[in-house]
Amino acid sequence: MLKKDLLELCLLQLLSQGDKYGYEVLTPLRAAFPDTQESAIYALLRGLGKEKYTEWYMAPGGGGPDRKYYLLTPAGQERLEELKDDWRNMRDAIASFGVE
Amino acid sequence: MDRTKTKKTLTREQYLKKFSRAARWRLPPQESEEAIADYRELVFQAERDESKLVEELGEPVQAAHLLTDVKTYRRWLKIFAVLAFGLFLLAKWAWMGMTSIQFSFAEEWWYPVWVMVVGLVLSLYWFRRHGQKNGPLSKRLVLALAVVLIAGCGVMYGIWDVTGALIYEQVSVNTWQYRQQVYLVITAMMYVGTLSALAAFAGLVLAKCYDRRWLALYILGVTVAAMIGFVTFNFKGINLDYPTADMIRSYLFARLIPIGAAGLIGTGVALC
Numbered sequence: 001m002l003k004k005d006l007l008e009l010c011l012l013q014l015l016s017q018g019d020k021y022g023y024e025v026l027t028p029l030r031a032a033f034p035d036t037q038e039s040a041i042y043a044l045l046r047g048l049g050k051e052k053y054t055e056w057y058m059a060p061g062g063g064g065p066d067r068k069y070y071l072l073t074p075a076g077q078e079r080l081e082e083l084k085d086d087w088r089n090m091r092d093a094i095a096s097f098g099v100e
Numbered sequence: 101m102d103r104t105k106t107k108k109t110l111t112r113e114q115y116l117k118k119f120s121r122a123a124r125w126r127l128p129p130q131e132s133e134e135a136i137a138d139y140r141e142l143v144f145q146a147e148r149d150e151s152k153l154v155e156e157l158g159e160p161v162q163a164a165h166l167l168t169d170v171k172t173y174r175r176w177l178k179i180f181a182v183l184a185f186g187l188f189l190l191a192k193w194a195w196m197g198m199t200s201i202q203f204s205f206a207e208e209w210w211y212p213v214w215v216m217v218v219g220l221v222l223s224l225y226w227f228r229r230h231g232q233k234n235g236p237l238s239k240r241l242v243l244a245l246a247v248v249l250i251a252g253c254g255v256m257y258g259i260w261d262v263t264g265a266l267i268y269e270q271v272s273v274n275t276w277q278y279r280q281q282v283y284l285v286i287t288a289m290m291y292v293g294t295l296s297a298l299a300a301f302a303g304l305v306l307a308k309c310y311d312r313r314w315l316a317l318y319i320l321g322v323t324v325a326a327m328i329g330f331v332t333f334n335f336k337g338i339n340l341d342y343p344t345a346d347m348i349r350s351y352l353f354a355r356l357i358p359i360g361a362a363g364l365i366g367t368g369v370a371l372c
Contacts, residue, residue: 022138023145030156038156039163042138046167068141 007033007044009087012072012080015054021067045070053079108154112143115153115160119143122164124309126173129232135167176308179226183304183318186215187297190325194293197286197332212329213359219322220366223304223315227370231312237371238310244317245367248299251292252324256356258285259331263349286335293328296321316370323363327356 010029014020025045026038033041048054053076061067072080110118119139123132143153157163189201190212201211262278262285300321306314331352 022142023147026142037158037163038142039158039166042142042163043166046135046138064146065141068138 003033003036004044005083005086007036007041008048009080009083011041011044011048012053012076012083015070015072016077016080019069019071021061021069025070048076051075051079108159109151110153110160112148112150112153115157116140116143118160119163121309122161123167126164126168128169128172128230129234129312131167135164139163176226176230179222180304180308183219183223184301186219187301187304187322187325190215190300190322190329191294191297193329193332194297194325195290197290197336207333209330209333211333212326215329216322216326216359216363219300220319220362223307223318224366224369227307227312227315231307231315233313234311237313241311241314241317244299244303245320248296248317248320248324252296252320252327252360255285255288255292255324255328256360258288260349260353261285263352289328289332293325293332296324296328300325313371316367319363319366319370323360323366326363327359330356330359 007029010032011025014025014028022042022045026041029041030036030038045054049056049070052073054070055073056068056070058066059069116136116139120132120136123135123139126132127135139157142148142157148156154160158166193212262282298321300318303314303317303319303321307318334348334352
C-alpha cells in the first residue's frame with residue numbers, strides 16, 4: 001500500500017462520515033500527513049471524482065458564498081471497503097514481523 | 101552564507117492569478133474553470149492564513165501541474181510547438197527576407213503559404229475541438245484585429261503601388277523618388293510581417309488561456325505574415341529584366357487575393 005492509497009483511504013473514510021466541503025476535507029488530512037501539501041490532496045480528491053467514487057453539489061456555507069460539498073457514491077463505498085481490506089492485510093503482515 | 105530557502109509569500113489574489121494562468125495553460129477549458137473555482141473557495145476560506153498559502157497549498161504552478169493529464173498536455177505542447185515554430189519562421193523570413201531552408205520540389209515563395217495552411221488547419225482543428233468561448237467578445241481582440249488588418253491592407257496597398265505600371269514608367273523619369281517608395285514599402289513589409297507574427301503568437305497564447313476566439317488574431321497575423329513572406333521571396337527571386345511591372349503585379353495579386361480570402365474566412369470561423 002502506497003502513501004497515495006493511505007491518503008485515499010483516509011479521504012474516503014472522512015467522506016463516509018458525512019458530506020464535507022473542500023477545506024473540511026483537506027485540513028484534517030494535511031494535519032495527519034504534514035509533509036503532504038493540500039494541492040496534492042485536492043488533486044487526489046478530483047481524481048476520485050473522475051473515477052466516480054465521489055460526487056459534489058453546491059450548498060450555502062456559513063453565511064458566505066455557496067460551497068462545494070463532496071459526498072461518497074456507492075462505488076466510492078465499495079472502493080473504501082477494498083482499501084480497508086488492503087490496509088488490514090498490510091497491518092497483519094507487518095505485525096507478523098513483530099512490529100507493533 | 102545563508103543557504104536556507106524561504107518560501108515565497110503571495111497574497112490570495114496573486115496566488116489565484118498564478119494558479120489560474122497555469123491551470124488554463126495546462127488543462128482543458130472546462131476542467132481548468134472547475135479547478136479555479138475550487139481553488140478560489142480554498143484560497144479565500146476565512147480560516148486560511150494568507151501568509152501560509154504557499155506552504156499549505158504548494159506553489160501555484162505545482163498545484164496546476166498535479167491536476168494535469170500528462171497525455172493531453174503533451175499533445176497540446178506538440179501542437180503549440182509546431183504553430184510557434186511556424187510563426188518563428190514567418191517572423192524570420194519577414195525580417196531577414198531570406199530562408200536557409202531549400203526544397204527542390206517547390207519555389208521558396210510558397211514556403212510562407214505552406215506555413216499558413218498548416219497553421220490554419222491545425223489551429224482551427226485543435227481549438228474547435230478543445231477550445232472554449234469565455235464571455236462576450238473582447239474589445240481588445242476587436243482592436244488587435246483592426247490594427248493587424250489595417251497594417252496588412254496598408255502594406256498590400258504599398259505593394260500594389262510599387263508594382264504598378266505607372267510607377268514603373270516613372271522610374272526612368274524620377275529614379276530617386278521611386279527608390280524611396282520601394283525602400284519604404286520594403287521597410288513596412290519587414291516590420292508589419294514580423295509584428296504580425298508576434299501578434300499571432302500572442303493570439304495563440306490568449307486563445308489557450310482565456311478565450312478560443314483569440315485564435316482569430318493568430319489566423320489574421322499568420323495570413324498577413326505569410327502574404328508578406330510570399331511577396332518578399334518573389335521580389336528576391338524574380339528576374340526584373342524579364343517581366344514588366346504590370347505582369348509582376350497581376351502575378352502577385354492573382355495569388356495574394358485567394359491567400360488573403362482564405363485567411364479572412366479562417367479569421368471569421370475562429371470568431372464564431
